[in-house]
Each structure stands twice: as structure tokens, then as C-alpha cells.
Amino acid sequence: MNLSVNINDFLKLNEVKSSFQRIKIYEYIAENKNHPTVNTIFDELVKQIPTLSKMTVYNTLKLFREKNIIQEISIEDNELRYDANVKTHGHFKCRKCGEIFDFEYNNSEIVFTEINNYKIEETQLFIKGICSNCFTMNK
Amino acid sequence: MNLSVNINDFLKLNEVKSSFQRIKIYEYIAENKNHPTVNTIFDELVKQIPTLSKMTVYNTLKLFREKNIIQEISIEDNELRYDANVKTHGHFKCRKCGEIFDFEYNNSEIVFTEINNYKIEETQLFIKGICSNCFTMNK
DNA sequence: GTTTTTAATTATAATTATTATAATTTTGTA
DNA sequence: TACAAAATTATAATAATTATAATTAAAAAC
Ligand SMILES: [Mn+2]
Ligand SMILES: [Mn+2]
Ligand SMILES: [Zn+2]
Ligand SMILES: [Zn+2]
Numbered sequence: 001m002n003l004s005v006n007i008n009d010f011l012k013l014n015e016v017k018s019s020f021q022r023i024k025i026y027e028y029i030a031e032n033k034n035h036p037t038v039n040t041i042f043d044e045l046v047k048q049i050p051t052l053s054k055m056t057v058y059n060t061l062k063l064f065r066e067k068n069i070i071q072e073i074s075i076e077d078n079e080l081r082y083d084a085n086v087k088t089h090g091h092f093k094c095r096k097c098g099e100i101f102d103f104e105y106n107n108s109e110i111v112f113t114e115i116n117n118y119k120i121e122e123t124q125l126f127i128k129g130i131c132s133n134c135f136t137m138n139k
Numbered sequence: 140m141n142l143s144v145n146i147n148d149f150l151k152l153n154e155v156k157s158s159f160q161r162i163k164i165y166e167y168i169a170e171n172k173n174h175p176t177v178n179t180i181f182d183e184l185v186k187q188i189p190t191l192s193k194m195t196v197y198n199t200l201k202l203f204r205e206k207n208i209i210q211e212i213s214i215e216d217n218e219l220r221y222d223a224n225v226k227t228h229g230h231f232k233c234r235k236c237g238e239i240f241d242f243e244y245n246n247s248e249i250v251f252t253e254i255n256n257y258k259i260e261e262t263q264l265f266i267k268g269i270c271s272n273c274f275t276m277n278k
Numbered sequence: 279g280t281t282t283t284t285a286a287t288t289a290t291a292a293t294t295a296t297t298a299t300a301a302t303t304t305t306g307t308a
Numbered sequence: 309t310a311c312a313a314a315a316t317t318a319t320a321a322t323a324a325t326t327a328t329a330a331t332t333a334a335a336a337a338c
Contacts (some may be wrong), residue, residue: 019286019334038324053288058325074213075263078295078324092254103253110249110264114242115231121268124214125249129260158305158315177295192317197296217295217324 014067024049025060029070030084035091035100037079075100075126090125096134153206163188164199168209169223174230174239176218214239214265229264235273 007026011018024045029036036044038057046052061082064070073081075093085102092101107123146165150157163184168175175183177196185191200221203209212220214232224241231240246262 017285017334021287051288055289055326056287059286072215074215074217076211076213078213078217078219080217090251092257094257095260101254101257103251105249105251110244112229112242112244112266115240115266115270117271117274118231118233118240118266119269119274120266121234122266124263124265124267126263126265127251127254127257127259127261128263130258131254132256135256135258156305156314160316190317194297194318195316198315 011069014069016063016067016069021049021052021056022060022063025057026064026069026084029082033084033102035073035081035083037081041082073124073126076128088123090127092127092129092131094131094134095128096130099131101131149208153208155202155206155208160188160191160195161199161202164196165203165208165223168221172223172241174212174220174222176220180221212263212265215267227262229266231266231268231270233270233273234267235269238270240270 007023007030008018011022011026016022025041028041028045034040038054038061041061042052042054042057045057061070061072064082065072068086069084071083071086073083073091075081075091081100088107090103090105092103093099094101105125112118146162146169147157150161150165155161164180167180167184173179177193177200180200181191181193181196184196200209200211203221204211207225208223210222210225212222212230214220214230220239227246229242229244231242232238233240244264251257
């Protein structure tokens with residue numbers, strides 16, 4: 001079974017015209033689940049695709065966002081990161097190792113009195129601190 | 140009563156050496172509560188202080204952050220914004236008018252099973268959507 | 279299956295944001 | 309006032325992003 005074929009269908013299903021570059025970019029984000037930046041995506045893929053242009057990465061990410069098949073997260077420092085998991089979930093960034101961990105939380109448990117008549121379209125919960133790996137290592 | 144005098148004391152209390160520029164920058168963020176970007180702060184203050192350098196704004200914001208008298212919020216688009224309210228609180232950005240609203244929420248009500256042994260240092264909750272002003276105007 | 283049309287990718291240039299460095303000015307202290 | 313230290317400013321360098329045009333690839337028409 002070839003994953004690229006599945007991604008090809010997935011893109012078409014979401015009104016994204018498929019191409020070799022687009023499949024590879026989506027594949028990278030979806031498989032690695034590492035919340036990569038534009039530069040990470042480019043640097044990793046240019047190894048496989050030497051002709052790849054960073055412009056294509058920018059354009060493709062913009063298109064994927066418009067079609068809602070990826071989400072953009074700006075956890076800190078002006079560094080935008082991308083995630084193929086578009087469901088609402090939380091992100092934890094470790095100050096030591098820099099890794100970003102996903103976590104689930106119950107959105108409905110948060111009570112908003114001040115903005116209860118506002119139309120909510122997107123929710124982002126970011127937590128920064130030290131992950132358990134780095135915490136135990138320091139002892 | 141002169142607010143600048145109070146800010147002067149406040150800065151000293153927080154181990155920040157006071158200066159005319161630093162007082163004006165803190166004053167702008169604290170009084171306007173508009174979560175300004177570097178450019179907003181510079182553009183507004185350069186009207187009063189024609190010799191002001193953007194470098195000073197960058198340096199001062201970095202210093203204020205280190206001393207924890209402001210917080211940096213990166214709600215979207217690679218645009219960093221600054222807030223003199225350093226207590227944990229949520230931010231709502233309206234897609235129509237662009238304004239950012241503060242709201243309170245009870246952090247303890249959110250249950251994190253996956254990261255329950257992680258050391259939490261900072262929490263940011265961002266919500267995007269349409270504010271009630273813009274929502275009623277569109278009807 | 280070749281030609282034509284359209285769209286995507288690439289290469290390049292332009293713009294913007296940020297950081298680094300050195301010169302100048304200000305502030306505090308003797 | 310004179311000196312030393314720090315902050316501010318001016319300028320240059322770097323990095324990130326966007327815009328534009330040329331090239332290549334894909335799709336549609338014939
Ligand atoms: Mn995620
Ligand atoms: Mn706020
Ligand atoms: Zn870690
Ligand atoms: Zn609004």
C-alpha cells in the first residue's frame with residue numbers, strides 16, 4: 001500500500017489539486033507530527049527533491065490552510081509551525097528540549113463569562129514549561 | 140498626580156533602571172491596553188519623541204520581558220504583541236475589527252491527563268472569531 | 279498522440295522584520 | 309565640573325517573507 005496514493009485522494013477530496021511537491025509536503029507534516037516550521041519542512045524535503053523551492057513550501061502551506069487540512073500554530077518567538085491534526089487540541093512546548101507535545105483537553109470545561117456572546121471560530125491552548133523527560137534527567 | 144512618577148518607581152521596584160524612553164514605553168502599553176506590536180508602540184511614541192529609535196523599543200521590550208513586567212503574546216501571523224497585564228488571562232482576537240479582548244478563565248478547570256507530570260511555567264489561551272460588536276453590526 | 283491552454287513550480291528581486299555594531303548622548307557619581 | 313557607565317541612536321548586516329516573471333508540468337482540446 002502506497003501512502004502517497006492515499007494523500008493524493010485526500011488532497012483531491014479537499015479541493016486541493018495534487019502535485020508531487022504538495023503530496024510530499026503534506027506527507028512530511030502528517031507523518032512526522034513534529035509541528036515543523038517552514039524551514040524544517042524545506043530543509044528536510046530538499047534532500048529528496050533537490051529542485052524544491054522554498055516559495056513552493058510557502059504557497060503550499062498557505063493553500064493547505066485555506067482548505068483547512070493543516071493548522072498554523074504560533075506558540076512563540078514569531079516562529080510559525082504547522083500541524084496536520086486540525087482538531088482542537090493543546091500544545092506543550094518544553095523550554096529545555098524544544099519539543100512540542102500534543103495533549104487533549106475538554107474545551108467545554110472552560111467557562112468564558114466575558115466573551116459568552118462572541119462567535120468562537122478557533123481555540124488555541126499553549127503551555128510552556130519542562131517536559132517529564134527533561135525534568136527527570138536534571139535530577 | 141503624575142503617572143510617570145509612579146511608573147518610575149514601579150520600574151525601579153522591578154530592577155529596571157528608569158529612563159524617559161522606558162517610562163513612555165511602559166506607560167503606552169499599560170494605559171492603552173491594546174496589546175500593541177513593536178511598530179504600533181514606535182509609531183505612536185515617535186510622535187511625542189521624534190528622536191526615538193526603534194532599536195530602543197526592541198531593547199526595552201526585551202528588558203521588560205526579562206524582568207517580567209510585560210508579557211509577549213503571539214496570537215497569530217508572526218505578529219508579536221505586548222501586554223502589561225502579566226497575570227494569566229485569555230485573549231480573543233476578532234477577525235473583523237482586529238481588536239484583541241481580554242477575558243478571565245479558570246485555569247484549574249482544565250484537566251490535562253497527558254501532561255500531568257510536566258512542569259507548567261506559562262499558559263496562553265487564544266480564541267479567534269467575531270466579537271459581539273461586529274456580529275450584531277452584520278445583521 | 280500532438281497541440282493548446284492552464285496551473286504549478288522555480289528563480290530572482292523587492293520588501294519587511296530583526297539583530298548586531300559602533301558612535302553619540304545621557305545619566306549618575308566623585 | 310570631570311569622569312565613568314549605561315542608554316539611546318544611527319547605521320549596517322542578517323533573516324524572513326512576499327512579489328514578479330520565467331520555466332516547467334499537468335490538463336484539456338483537438
Ligand atoms: Mn499538534
Ligand atoms: Mn491581555
Ligand atoms: Zn523536554
Ligand atoms: Zn470585532
